[in-house]
Amino acid sequence: MLSQSFLPFFEWCGKTWLGTAVRDNVLAFPVIETFHLLALAVLLGSVLIVNLRVFGLGAGRMSLSDDLEPWMRISLAVLIVSGIPMAMSEPMKCYESYSFPIKMILLVVAVLWHFAVRRRWSGSKLAATVSILLWAGIGIAGKGIPYV
Amino acid sequence: MTILDACQWLQSLPWASGIKESSWQFPVIESTHSLAISVMLWPAAILDLRLLGLIMRRRSVSSVAAQFLPWVWVGFIVMVLSGATLFAAEAVKCYRSPFFRVKLVLIAFAGLNALIFHKTVFHGSTSWDQQPNLPWRARLTGGCSLAAWIGVVAMGRALAYA
Numbered sequence: 001m002l003s004q005s006f007l008p009f010f011e012w013c014g015k016t017w018l019g020t021a022v023r024d025n026v027l028a029f030p031v032i033e034t035f036h037l038l039a040l041a042v043l044l045g046s047v048l049i050v051n052l053r054v055f056g057l058g059a060g061r062m063s064l065s066d067d068l069e070p071w072m073r074i075s076l077a078v079l080i081v082s083g084i085p086m087a088m089s090e091p092m093k094c095y096e097s098y099s100f101p102i103k104m105i106l107l108v109v110a111v112l113w114h115f116a117v118r119r120r121w122s123g124s125k126l127a128a129t130v131s132i133l134l135w136a137g138i139g140i141a142g143k144g145i146p147y148v
Numbered sequence: 149m150t151i152l153d154a155c156q157w158l159q160s161l162p163w164a165s166g167i168k169e170s171s172w173q174f175p176v177i178e179s180t181h182s183l184a185i186s187v188m189l190w191p192a193a194i195l196d197l198r199l200l201g202l203i204m205r206r207r208s209v210s211s212v213a214a215q216f217l218p219w220v221w222v223g224f225i226v227m228v229l230s231g232a233t234l235f236a237a238e239a240v241k242c243y244r245s246p247f248f249r250v251k252l253v254l255i256a257f258a259g260l261n262a263l264i265f266h267k268t269v270f271h272g273s274t275s276w277d278q279q280p281n282l283p284w285r286a287r288l289t290g291g292c293s294l295a296a297w298i299g300v301v302a303m304g305r306a307l308a309y310a
Contacts, residue, residue: 030305037182037301044183045190049219067204136183143179147172 002101013091022089029089036082040139042075047135051128076111099144106141110134155239167237174237181230188223189297191216199290205280209270245310251303258296265289 002010013019022028046068053064087094094100113134121127149157158164167173197203198212235242242248269285276282 026309030309031302034298034302034305037185037305038189038298040182041185041190041301042193044186048186049191064204067207071203139183139186140179143175143182147175 001098002095006095010091010095013088016088018085019088019091022085029086032082032086035078036086039075039078039082040142042071043079044135044139046072046075047131051131054123054125054128072114094145097145098148099141103138103141103145106134106138110138152240152243155243158236159239161236164236164239167233174234177230177233177237181227181234184223184226184230185301186223188220188227189301191219191223192297193294195220196290196294199282199286200294201281201287208277209274209282209286210277213270242307245307247303247306247310251300251307254296254299254303258293258300261289261292261296265293 014023022032050065050068087100110131113130118127118131167177194203194216195209195213198205198207198209204212265286269289276286
């Protein structure tokens with residue numbers, strides 16, 4: 001769980017215009033979460049398609065990284081832009097959960113991995129496994145926020 | 149026995165009520181259901197986007213279909229199994245929810261749309277397989293499929309919060 005020094009920041013998030021607006025509109029959260037989930041499907045699906053090829057699974061001979069890279073970047077942007085209002089609408093749930101800080105750490109590592117490390121190692125089974133585990137872990141940790 | 153009675157019976161089965169009572173079973177099955185979207189819906193959407201001429205324009209429609217339809221089938225099986233388990237745990241809530249009914253209608257529509265595509269629009273070899281821009285019937289099928297699956301995800305979220 002997060003250290004208490006973060007508490008004022010999370011309390012402030014809940015009082016912002018954005019946090020209150022999402023909380024006050026019944027439709028806002030499910031609508032934003034729909035976009036968040038669709039973007040996750042694009043990003044995680046692309047990560048699986050690109051990386052499972054290394055294991056000879058489900059991709060044939062085509063290299064698809066170039067086709068999918070722009071879609072991965074757009075979906076990452078949509079995930080971040082849709083994730084912020086959801087977190088700000090229920091900051092105390094995030095502050096009290098173990099899943100939220102784990103998800104944020106994994107997200108930073110995954111973004112650095114994607115843009116800085118991965119390319120130099122492309123084609124290796126270890127690099128492919130790390131990519132899949134990072135993004136799947138982010139999805140699972142996200143689902144876990146309301147529970148643990 | 150009405151459908152509501154059947155839902156009440158299903159939900160009261162020991163394994164079904166156990167899912168709701170357990171602290172971890174429901175979230176684990178729900179996570180599986182949500183993450184399987186990436187295995188099923190994105191590969192399906194890639195084919196739809198190819199029909200619309202928005203992705204992989206230099207690849208033939210048949211090669212994109214051959215590459216991604218196996219993913220869609222694997223993902224679909226996981227979706228149906230995990231979805232049916234979640235339904236059993238909350239059968240009465242689902243039965244009463246208008247969002248769940250719309251979701252079922254949209255899934256049926258997406259299935260019918262795919263069936264029509266494979267039986268008529270894309271039956272055997274076509275003259276436009278290699279072309280980047282496709283005839284209107286192919287674009288219409290891709291657009292309908294994409295819209296239906298986005299609707300399915302939206303109805304699933306609405307069902308969870310209603």
